[in-house]
Amino acid sequence: MQPTFADFSATPVSVSNAGIRYRDCHEAPSHLVMGADASTELDFEVDGAEQILEATLKVTALVSKLGGSPGHAPVDLLLNGKVLTEGLTVPGGGDLPQDNVFAVPGELLRPGTNTLEIRTGADARSMLWLYRVTLDSVYERGRSERAMAAAAARDTVFTYTTERRLPFTSDWRPGPRLLFHVDRGEQSLPAQLGWRGQNGAESAISFQSNMSDFHGHHRAADGTLAEFRGRVIGRGAFPEGTEGVRVHRFRTEEGWGGGWHDSGELRILVEDGSGPVERVTWRDQRGNSGVAGLSIATGRSGAGDAPDVTAGATVVDVSDEFEEVGEVATNLLRDSRAKWLAGSCEATVDFAFGRPLALTGYTLTTANDFPDRDPRDWTLLGSQDGIRWTELDSRAGESFTGRFESRRFRIGAAPVAYSRYRLDITGNGGAGEIQLSGVRFAGVASDHFSGYYQRHDEGPIGYRGTALATPDDAAERERTARLAVELEQAARSLAEAARSIGRLADSVRDR
Numbered sequence: 001m002q003p004t005f006a007d008f009s010a011t012p013v014s015v016s017n018a019g020i021r022y023r024d025c026h027e028a029p030s031h032l033v034m035g036a037d038a039s040t041e042l043d044f045e046v047d048g049a050e051q052i053l054e055a056t057l058k059v060t061a062l063v064s065k066l067g068g069s070p071g072h073a074p075v076d077l078l079l080n081g082k083v084l085t086e087g088l089t090v091p092g093g094g095d096l097p098q099d100n101v102f103a104v105p106g107e108l109l110r111p112g113t114n115t116l117e118i119r120t121g122a123d124a125r126s127m128l129w130l131y132r133v134t135l136d137s138v139y140e141r142g143r144s145e146r147a148m149a150a151a152a153a154r155d156t157v158f159t160y161t162t163e164r165r166l167p168f169t170s171d172w173r174p175g176p177r178l179l180f181h182v183d184r185g186e187q188s189l190p191a192q193l194g195w196r197g198q199n200g201a202e203s204a205i206s207f208q209s210n211m212s213d214f215h216g217h218h219r220a221a222d223g224t225l226a227e228f229r230g231r232v233i234g235r236g237a238f239p240e241g242t243e244g245v246r247v248h249r250f251r252t253e254e255g256w257g258g259g260w261h262d263s264g265e266l267r268i269l270v271e272d273g274s275g276p277v278e279r280v281t282w283r284d285q286r287g288n289s290g291v292a293g294l295s296i297a298t299g300r301s302g303a304g305d306a307p308d309v310t311a312g313a314t315v316v317d318v319s320d321e322f323e324e325v326g327e328v329a330t331n332l333l334r335d336s337r338a339k340w341l342a343g344s345c346e347a348t349v350d351f352a353f354g355r356p357l358a359l360t361g362y363t364l365t366t367a368n369d370f371p372d373r374d375p376r377d378w379t380l381l382g383s384q385d386g387i388r389w390t391e392l393d394s395r396a397g398e399s400f401t402g403r404f405e406s407r408r409f410r411i412g413a414a415p416v417a418y419s420r421y422r423l424d425i426t427g428n429g430g431a432g433e434i435q436l437s438g439v440r441f442a443g444v445a446s447d448h449f450s451g452y453y454q455r456h457d458e459g460p461i462g463y464r465g466t467a468l469a470t471p472d473d474a475a476e477r478e479r480t481a482r483l484a485v486e487l488e489q490a491a492r493s494l495a496e497a498a499r500s501i502g503r504l505a506d507s508v509r510d511r
Contacts, residue, residue: 001052003147004044004135008032009210011235014151019043029231030212031131036124041117042133048111052137055104059118060132063092071126078117079108090128097131153187157241158211160230164218167225176273178230181238181247184266188284195270196279203228203272209285245271248447255462260385266465268292287456290463297445306360306442313441317350332439337404339367339437347434348424356417356466357443365406365438373435374400377427382418389422404437417446417466
């Protein structure tokens with residue numbers, strides 16, 4: 001049996017293997033409102049080849065209050081016109097919806113289209129708030145809930161209207177819009193979110209499980225404390241809703257086992273009207289949590305006028321150098337005519353920066369003598385950890401025309417931030433040694449973060465990341481991938497519809 005659900009807490013309503021019809025109902029931001037003598041019908045398909053002995057039906061609902069009393073809105077459930085339960089009194093008066101689970105005999109299900117009707121009694125004195133309906137074979141219990149959660153988790157860009165209230169007062173005052181998106185690709189929505197702005201303002205909030213509302217606190221930059229709440233007014237799949245705002249996208253690593261390991265992409269966006277954020281904390285609905293302390297570069301330069309960043313570099317490794325006369329690799333970074341000499345026609349020098357930088361170009365300066373010692377063939381590589389290296393620029397057959405001549409070389413690929421760089425010289429003009437008197441680097445500071453991540457029931461581990469270089473391309477790839485998924489889902493739905501029409505045609509012919 002296909003996952004069958006209707007999620008009325010989503011906007012728009014999210015359904016799978018179901019069509020919906022209403023009578024005397026209306027949609028609220030987080031639920032469907034049913035008054036007295038109202039009905040909701042779900043049409044769903046059952047494959048004729050399936051043998052379903054029993055199914056599990058779960059109806060998640062809440063009865064609205066009647067002043068100080070719990071309220072009253074009895075419910076009838078019918079499947080294909082047969083009563084499953086009659087006059088059910090759903091608990092009411094609280095703030096959380098109730099799960100009501102029923103066994104559905106397999107003989108009530110029929111091949112093709114089936115209809116589940118949820119009907120409120122004519123004597124209802126308050127409203128029935130319907131949140132979710134799921135139906136599964138008893139042997140696949142929870143399948144529809146998992147599919148519903150996965151569908152909800154695809155919408156990770158949220159917009160809320162907000163209100164604030166000073167302590168010990170009763171008046172809620174409108175606040176600025178909250179727009180956020182925190183996603184590391186684990187298909188789990190946030191349960192809690194906290195952030196601190198660069199101006200010192202900070203907030204911490206907790207969400208309803210369906211993301212319809214949040215409640216928390218806000219402390220302004222001047223220290224003023226306020227109760228904080230919001231209601232969702234928009235949600236969508238990334239990058240929908242992020243047009244015109246900056247989303248921080250990081251290539252991340254997790255630290256465990258004595259090393260750092262790739263852990264995919266992290267996207268962070270929090271806009272609450274108070275300016276850029278410097279720290280974001282979160283816990284998702286699976287119990288995983290994380291913290292990211294952000295370092296966001298300002299005043300970026302384009303590749304053509306990137307500043308000189310050599311002052312932040314140090315030499316951390318060299319394959320060979322002539323220490324006896326002071327012709328060492330550290331001379332490459334000094335503003336002098338002292339040189340580095342290596343006693344081989346191939347040599348490497350590793351440079352490190354105190355923070356990740358995205359290089360856009362570099363300059364090599366020849367030494368005082370012996371032109372045949374000048375580099376001719378080389379490769380510049382970047383690394384995050386000094387173990388795995390990525391080629392950034394490769395040259396072959398280059399030549400210099402004079403002593404102490406400086407030549408600048410651009411890095412053609414989109415700049416990616418690394419904390420270590422390696423100059424690997426593989427050929428020269430024919431001498432048995434390599435020499436240079438200077439290396440300069442041009443680049444831009446990169447967004448990066450440092451923090452920790454903790455999976456449910458596990459200990460915390462290191463977590464860090466550097467900015468992805470081409471977020472626009474990545475967003476376009478994501479749009480394409482999401483379109484492919486949507487087309488695949490549409491194809492499955494059309495195939496199901498075609499099978500149902502085929503079965504209907506067969507039944508008409510047999511009459």
